[in-house]
């Protein structure tokens with residue numbers, strides 16, 4: 002459901018966020034929607050959009066010394082107060098800048114098939130959840146709605162945007178990941194991987210855009226439950242995943258039907274996990 006927002010023209014909707022033209026700028030709106038197993042679930046998680054917007058803002062502040070960002074203002078229309086940002090309109094690079102510090106998901110699948118991820122060779126013997134010797138840049142192409150991003154090689158990025166910008170995005174992405182991973186780990190959260198989007202200003206400056214380092218753009222794992230060799234619990238989505246895959250939900254993931262509505266208890270526990278992630282990372286109380 003696209004909101005009618007005075008002064009804003011709807012541009013694009015993702016699974017959990019919406020983008021609007023807003024004068025000379027853009028309005029990026031985070032919904033309370035949550036997605037799992039490639040479905041947008043019902044109901045939304047109360048305050049999720051605001052919690053993740055505040056988290057993203059906090060990260061932009063922590064990273065401002067190493068990379069400029071696109072945030073212009075938080076003075077947004079009343080309808081989306083707290084869960085939207087006015088951002089600078091940039092010329093976006095058509096690359097999902099993924100950095101992985103741990104091996105799982107599509108990275109693990111590529112590694113199992115080839116010993117490489119996005120053309121990057123990895124040591125033998127790694128398992129689900131293994132920490133990588135060094136964080137790796139594993140870019141992807143932006144998928145169409147409903148499709149998965151496609152992992153690509155660095156050379157493909159060079160062919161797409163040129164060698165200078167490709168190297169700049171790689172180096173910036175890894176530098177930002179390293180800083181964020183250390184901050185999160187000190188607070189008991191493992192930043193397994195994350196996805197950045199960058200754009201360019203008319204003067205050529207490369208700017209960190211989109212949302213950053215939220216549980217929607219990253220894998221957040223509780224550090225005290227980390228155990229390589231199996232699937233790691235998600236910091237924020239594990240209650241949802243466990244309920245959906247339990248007999249109680251009656252959902253059969255294999256027949257690709259839409260999942261049932263989440264029970265209130267699961268919604269509330271999930272809201273508390275987003276709050277816990279926000280308060281632990283930022284040190285700020287909600």
Ligand SMILES: N#Cc1c(N)ncnc1-c1cnn(Cc2cccc(F)c2)c1
Nearest residue numbers: 013014015018019020089090091210211
């Ligand atoms: N951020 C940013 C941005 C910018 N600062 N300038 C120009 N374009 C974008 C832009 C275009 N698509 N997206 C992804 C996106 C974000 C939010 C909600 C969505 F539905 C989809 C980002």
